[in-house]
Amino acid sequence: MLKKYLPILAWSKGYNRSILTDDLVAALIVTIMIIPQSLAYALLAGLPPEMGLYAAILPLMAYAMFGTSRALAVGPVAVVSLMTAAVVGDMALQGTAEYAAAAIALAMISGIILLVMGLFRLGFLVNFLSHPVISGFMTAATLIIATSQIKHIFGINASGSNLIALIGSLVQNVTDVNFVTLAIGATSIGILYWARTGMKPILVRYGINEKLAGILSKTGPIIVVVLTTAVTWAFGLAERGVSVVGTLPSGFPPFALPSFDMEIWGQLVGSAVLISIVGFVESISVAQTLAAKRRQQVSPDQELIGLGAANIASAFSGGYPVTGGLSRSMVNFDSGAKTPAAGGFTAVGVLVAAIFLTPLLFFLPKATLAAIIIVAVSSLLNFGSLKQTWHYSRTDFAAMAATIILTLTVGVELGIIAGVSVSIFLHLYRTSQPHSAIVGQVPGTEHFRNVNRHEVIVTPEIFTIRIDESLYFPNARFLEDKIYSAVASDDQIEHVVLMCSAVNFIDASALESLEAINERLGHLNVMLHLSEVKGPVMDRLKRSHFLEHLSGRVYLTQYDAVHTINPHVANRAMEMSRVE
């Protein structure tokens, strides 16, 4: 029991020196990567940079104790930072103490929501975010994130809660551009892109092995941070209008109780649910992909608990909402992390930085951090997925398009809500008018297939319809209409057979419809039969009075049904094959 909720008790048993070495190496690399990222994402969230560092210390330790993924790297991530800015920005002005306090409270509430979802096994709620909605949201969020950072690259002011407002504001202020800042920003972007694509082949050519070269190519952010900070300091660029990070407090994270102001909590709780779900979806996908590579398992419910603990830890140490990040987790895995202890060691590394390195970051230009964000999120843009979804399913594309359009034009929260609503509505609409087929017997076999697709034998007295969907409230009336219109337009029909091979359940509404169909067909002396009803469906029907009232019978197979109702027809169909 204890081991289930504290996975650290399980994996720490077999811990040895070799695993320790692997974890330490991975932790060192992730630490170098996470320091500039966490500063940058805090900037994206509209928070002081040190809050990014704080969100990368205690949360990692908490996840190391409660998490089940062996490679997930928890901490600040771009999308959750953007959502934090959107939510908290509605409540307080950026740069104020209230703004920071609301972000901390948001981490607390998200943590509690994740924890509760984990303890009550509510992880299935996450499933309502369909893949097209997530994918559309990520694309839209990436566009907003990248656009929101352009002001730092140009050294101008701009604001706006959606893409259109942002672009308008940027265009309005573009004449204020600071060219020194722009030079730093543009150079940083250039170096970062080069580190991603051009650096590895060169390192390999100089004899560095493939894996190490791959890991070194992820150090672009630390390179631009060191480089641009040094240049800004050496040439006194801060006096020439380059906006820098400035004084960061040194030392341990500020351990403190988050705000428990119920009014603030009331305003935040809805958004916290969305942030929790989006963060969890991002995290669990990475964790499952990495676990599968080593035939390991992650438990979704325990992951909720792990991320919940991480967020609560973040709230108690001056951080803001965190989750498992995609790129850092990949690096952690590739660098050889074997257990969640690697995350714990990373936390120690970030703590050391928070204590000793913050003075060195005084001259770090904000444009550099913006460049790091832009390059990091640009890899998330996936327009191909739009095209694929369009080809595969118009329904899914509609949900995706609704998410993208509303996220861009109105805001991140409404975008997700619209996407989920559209997916659910279109699913219900689709199942409300299910595929159905009038079937006949394939000559020489006991099979029954669609009369429109196959050469089959039908008999005018028996009308057989196969519904390719479970029967439940959205389509109960459809079934009634379908059968009445067939029977009303054809006087020869004496038997209606409902072929249920694709019916996975029948709810109370559909049962009511079946009873109505049975009764109304009875008035016309037409008998209703069922065939190929599945076990669980039959068990349930037996709990109702339907089978007692049914004018016809329930047949095991469609062949049985036709054979029993009208042996002559069935035999003729079989004989046709012998003649041929």
Add this chain to the structure above:
Amino acid sequence: MLKKYLPILAWSKGYNRSILTDDLVAALIVTIMIIPQSLAYALLAGLPPEMGLYAAILPLMAYAMFGTSRALAVGPVAVVSLMTAAVVGDMALQGTAEYAAAAIALAMISGIILLVMGLFRLGFLVNFLSHPVISGFMTAATLIIATSQIKHIFGINASGSNLIALIGSLVQNVTDVNFVTLAIGATSIGILYWARTGMKPILVRYGINEKLAGILSKTGPIIVVVLTTAVTWAFGLAERGVSVVGTLPSGFPPFALPSFDMEIWGQLVGSAVLISIVGFVESISVAQTLAAKRRQQVSPDQELIGLGAANIASAFSGGYPVTGGLSRSMVNFDSGAKTPAAGGFTAVGVLVAAIFLTPLLFFLPKATLAAIIIVAVSSLLNFGSLKQTWHYSRTDFAAMAATIILTLTVGVELGIIAGVSVSIFLHLYRTSQPHSAIVGQVPGTEHFRNVNRHEVIVTPEIFTIRIDESLYFPNARFLEDKIYSAVASDDQIEHVVLMCSAVNFIDASALESLEAINERLGHLNVMLHLSEVKGPVMDRLKRSHFLEHLSGRVYLTQYDAVHTINPHVANRAMEMSRVE
């Protein structure tokens, strides 16, 4: 085209004297029934009694032109009257001109909504009201309606928008009871119940034929109206505290434009959607039941247009929302109505009453009308349905219970919304964790069945799972978890076969999951295969890249799959039968 939207053009062609006689007889009987009912339902809606009459004139003529049901009797009905009172009561005080104007506007908005739903074929929206929700709502509404009329029977004041408030108010004022009023009310209830149950056998015994006796037994309301009005007038009971209808305006309905105040429309439109849907559901069920008895058809989309026209007509002639009523339609059908013209003739009958009879209604006690309402709705109470639903499906019962509880304790609108939300949520929850079975080959056959239910042959290298549900976003992750946990816990597995016989569609989310499963199994050198994929599902898969990436193959049947992957096993299973 014109005939489609104006069904009167179709049925009026064959109209002859014999049909005319039938329609006239039915119209006479329904007129006698509808006059007291429409006065009573107007009282229930909190409106002046004459508005009930107005709602039973022009709307019936409009429906006669646009409706497709040959027996539906349109007009004021109990549940819609209750909903009108609930909605309009939030906006204005009963008895004021604003209250009546809002009720008229509500009819106008409902009419437009129904018309739009009909023209754009949005009738499927009605399907989201599952049967347990309707049934629960009707039961709860009936309880509220009956309770709301008790004050008239006792001659006291009471008010409240939900059952608890109503009962509280009744108990508080019960000491003000007027015993003369109570005597009239109780006697009326007694006579009405007797007319329903005891009258017919007596009439039959006196030689009246069965059918006529049945129709006469529906005249209870007119009997009590005549009787109690006469007694009240003769004994001057109005001076002894018996509340009477009083002066009703005589003459034609007041033709006037309804209010087009956009603020009022904004407040009413949400409620109007609910009233329209509830009214349509009640109406279409009756219409379909009656049509089926004569092998006729009603067109749901045209019915929406017919009811829309009726409501708009009601708004232009001082009426309030109307729909097709259950009991009157049954009487209309039983009395021999052959075409919608019967409704037109009924309208003429009510018009005559509005012009000539209103002075006679001065001394009609409100207690009599309350008694008519109570007896009319009591037949809608259906607690048996609660029990049946509980036995058949806990999910449906939960939706029903939510509807009843919220309708009784909060209000009619929230009750319906809660019911619909609960039904949809529980449906999604159920399909998010679908039934699945690990299957093996039944010895001596080519069938594959659940390993837990049948003695089947399995081979440790091949893991076959059958999911009894379409694969879509709520269960996409479930599938991933299921397969990973099986493969992670069993090193022998070399092939995973997904048996898709019950999969009616695969959406983009599930496709993404299948791709992830395929890729992750690939890392472990486990091959993924599909079997028994349906035609439409396969067509769609071919539009994606999935089949190119699939490590295994798609097999027509599960037997094919196992036979091809490992011929030895399949043959062994077949041989076992020969040995036996």
